[in-house]
Amino acid sequence: MASIFKRKQSPVFYAAFKGADGKRVYRSTGTKVKREAQAIAVEWEKEEDKLRKSYSSKHRVVAEIVAEIKRLANEGELTEAHARKAVSDIYQHYSGQELKISSIKEWLWEWSKTHSPTESFAATESRNRSIRHVLEALGKKADKRLDLITTEDLEEVKAWLAVQKARGGRTVKKSTQNHKLGHLRGAFREAFDRGKISRNVAAPIKNFPPTDSEIIGEFDHEELVALINAAEGEWKAGIILAAHTGLRRENIIRLKWTEVALSERKLHVRLVKQRDGKKPKVGSIPLTTDAFNAVSRQVGKNETYVFDELSKLKGSDPNNRFNKIMAEAKVPKRKTLQGGIEVKRSFHSLRHTFTSLLANRDIAPEIRQELTGHTSSEIHQIYTHLGDEVLRDAIGKLPSLSNS
Numbered sequence: 592m593a594s595i596f597k598r599k600q601s602p603v604f605y606a607a608f609k610g611a612d613g614k615r616v617y618r619s620t621g622t623k624v625k626r627e628a629q630a631i632a633v634e635w636e637k638e639e640d641k642l643r644k645s646y647s648s649k650h651r652v653v654a655e656i657v658a659e660i661k662r663l664a665n666e667g668e669l670t671e672a673h674a675r676k677a678v679s680d681i682y683q684h685y686s687g688q689e690l691k692i693s694s695i696k697e698w699l700w701e702w703s704k705t706h707s708p709t710e711s712f713a714a715t716e717s718r719n720r721s722i723r724h725v726l727e728a729l730g731k732k733a734d735k736r737l738d739l740i741t742t743e744d745l746e747e748v749k750a751w752l753a754v755q756k757a758r759g760g761r762t763v764k765k766s767t768q769n770h771k772l773g774h775l776r777g778a779f780r781e782a783f784d785r786g787k788i789s790r791n792v793a794a795p796i797k798n799f800p801p802t803d804s805e806i807i808g809e810f811d812h813e814e815l816v817a818l819i820n821a822a823e824g825e826w827k828a829g830i831i832l833a834a835h836t837g838l839r840r841e842n843i844i845r846l847k848w849t850e851v852a853l854s855e856r857k858l859h860v861r862l863v864k865q866r867d868g869k870k871p872k873v874g875s876i877p878l879t880t881d882a883f884n885a886v887s888r889q890v891g892k893n894e895t896y897v898f899d900e901l902s903k904l905k906g907s908d909p910n911n912r913f914n915k916i917m918a919e920a921k922v923p924k925r926k927t928l929q930g931g932i933e934v935k936r937s938f939h940s941l942r943h944t945f946t947s948l949l950a951n952r953d954i955a956p957e958i959r960q961e962l963t964g965h966t967s968s969e970i971h972q973i974y975t976h977l978g979d980e981v982l983r984d985a986i987g988k989l990p991s992l993s994n995s
Contacts, residue, residue, distance in 0.1 A: 593608040603619055604625060659677070693736075694733070696726055716906065725774075773798075806933070807934065807935060807940055808935060822920075826913075836882055843901070942963065945962075952989070
């Protein structure tokens with residue numbers, strides 16, 4: 592029963608009562624009035640009694656669950672489903688939340704879905720492609736409970752990726768497979784951080800040595816003109832825009848009207864995120880006359896995207912279409928430079944071409960970096976921002992493509 596008492600040199604009463612754990616609790620009531628102190632002590636003991644009964648109720652429920660599991664085990668009827676339900680019921684009793692036990696497949700798609708709203712279309716497509724390949728490598732194991740995945744399972748995924756073939760039977764580049772391994776590690780690292788697995792089983796999975804990395808080449812002026820002449824419709828405009836802005840393919844084909852300021856003859860583009868984890872930035876890019884005309888001709892075709900047809904391309908379609916344009920223009924995909932260095936050309940080569948065109952006209956490195964969206968900590972210590980006129984002057988020195 593709750594009682595009160597006074598300590599030496601203290602004017603207020605103290606309460607003594609039984610705690611929820613059965614031990615005696617001593618606490619100051621903060622009052623000098625005996626009647627008030629006694630009421631406070633009684634109320635505290637009632638609260639502790641309610642808490643003790645609540646604990647007893649929960650313990651009793653858990654004891655009943657365990658007893659049922661023991662009975663099933665003794666009778667030889669215990670199954671994994673029984674055990675999983677028992678654990679789920681106990682978790683719900685103590686946390687008030689339902690225990691969700693995801694399969695590996697369910698978790699990977701859930702992980703992808705949570706990241707999609709904050710990323711570009713290309714980033715989402717790339718991650719989803721990685722997930723599809725990981726699930727294909729896992730086979731039936733993809734339906735296992737997430738908490739049962741092992742590092743050995745993921746090593747088998749890596750071994751599968753090592754010999755994976757692309758269309759046409761060629762071996763997929765190790766740099767591409769390393770990108771998939773990065774997604775794999777990210778998914779299981781987050782599963783560990785969120786308490787879905789007891790250890791990060793993907794941490795020991797290392798990248799393949801990038802022994803097959805290819806050098807991306809550029810197009811010379813004659814090749815660029817040939818590509819533009821061979822292209823039709825939106826592809827012609829897209830190639831011109833890429834060659835005169837240095838934007839990546841994804842920024843070109845998903846360019847939105849909200850990123851276009853025709854009255855200013857500028858683009859304000861959210862540059863696509865890179866694989867090295869850098870945060871995306873917004874690039875403000877002045878338009879040459881050719882680039883401005885390429886964009887202006889698209890007005891009225893699509894309310895959201897500048898390029899109505901290009902924006903609908905998915906997966907490998909943009910690569911395949913551009914490869915056909917290169918073939919029609921008789922521009923080889925591979926080229927050997929002086930010294931025997933072989934380079935590969937693709938749509939991304941238009942970005943390299945843009946940079947080279949600027950460099951060949953003695954445009955300073957910091958201006959080239961500002962226009963292409965590259966960043967350098969050393970340069971930004973000197974140049975915090977380049978004025979619009981400086982960028983327009985640099986763009987104005989690019990060769991015209993209007994006769995193509």
